[in-house]
Amino acid sequence: MWEYTDKVKDHFLNPRNAGTIEDADGIGEVGSLACGDALTLYIKVGDDGRITDAKFQTFGCASAIASSSALTELIIGKTVEEAEKITNKDIAQYLGGLPREKMHCSVMGQEALEQAIKNMRGEAPSKAEHSHEGELICECFGVFDEEILQAIKENDLKTVEDVTNFTKAGGGCGKCIPDIERLLAEARGEGVCPAPSAEPAFPAQGMTNIQRMHLIERVIDEDVRPKLKADGGNIELVDIDRDIVVIRFLGMCSGCPSSRATLEGLVETALREKVDPGLKVREG
Numbered sequence: 001m002w003e004y005t006d007k008v009k010d011h012f013l014n015p016r017n018a019g020t021i022e023d024a025d026g027i028g029e030v031g032s033l034a035c036g037d038a039l040t041l042y043i044k045v046g047d048d049g050r051i052t053d054a055k056f057q058t059f060g061c062a063s064a065i066a067s068s069s070a071l072t073e074l075i076i077g078k079t080v081e082e083a084e085k086i087t088n089k090d091i092a093q094y095l096g097g098l099p100r101e102k103m104h105c106s107v108m109g110q111e112a113l114e115q116a117i118k119n120m121r122g123e124a125p126s127k128a129e130h131s132h133e134g135e136l137i138c139e140c141f142g143v144f145d146e147e148i149l150q151a152i153k154e155n156d157l158k159t160v161e162d163v164t165n166f167t168k169a170g171g172g173c174g175k176c177i178p179d180i181e182r183l184l185a186e187a188r189g190e191g192v193c194p195a196p197s198a199e200p201a202f203p204a205q206g207m208t209n210i211q212r213m214h215l216i217e218r219v220i221d222e223d224v225r226p227k228l229k230a231d232g233g234n235i236e237l238v239d240i241d242r243d244i245v246v247i248r249f250l251g252m253c254s255g256c257p258s259s260r261a262t263l264e265g266l267v268e269t270a271l272r273e274k275v276d277p278g279l280k281v282r283e284g
Ligand code: FES
Pocket: 137, 138, 139, 140, 141, 169, 170, 171, 172, 173, 174, 175, 176, 177
């Protein structure tokens, strides 16, 4: 469970400036519904170059709504040049802080603002993904190298987990992790290619908690569930607490006298082999 400040809760429950501006001077769209977070920011700029109005529409978690709301409060009344200097850190600071795992929501706000200003100047379409020229690093979340490098630089990120917390890159299938490591090395001035690392001792070694969780879900979906369904049963993932995976058997598997054997012989064996040999599976 995330710990939210009172200000985050307030902006989530009473978002400021939610909505759209029909005749907006600039529109910035970032994220996508498929990735779980999306934000559209509208800005209206007066003749004196000050932002007179800002509104947002967002799809996302409490932090995404609070960050968007805070962003509008921060930029209204500022000149465009002043607003341009606002970083994701300013958004998080305004809210009294965000859980580290939710910092990507503040980054999304900063990116939407950059896009809206570029759009106002005629430098970019409203959709952020159309204006990227760099290399797509994370296909799962549509994150480009320039976004990752900017997040690393502005927030002094050191690890892949940091990058995932701030940009979401690497939080899905994990395929882009070597590229994220390369960008981290590049940002440290270590050259483009980090030394090849030894083969991991087990598949989940080096993964973030989110990646490990996705891998556990995938093994259950692909290796366990089809076998149970063939016998009229099913399985539900209830919780993951460090090395304990809690599952529930459904259908014919529920209350089956052989469920203990299925748990150990099928579920636990598959997860130990394909994720981490230290995992234990319990029914809950
Ligand atoms: S490609 Fe980045 S997590 Fe899947």
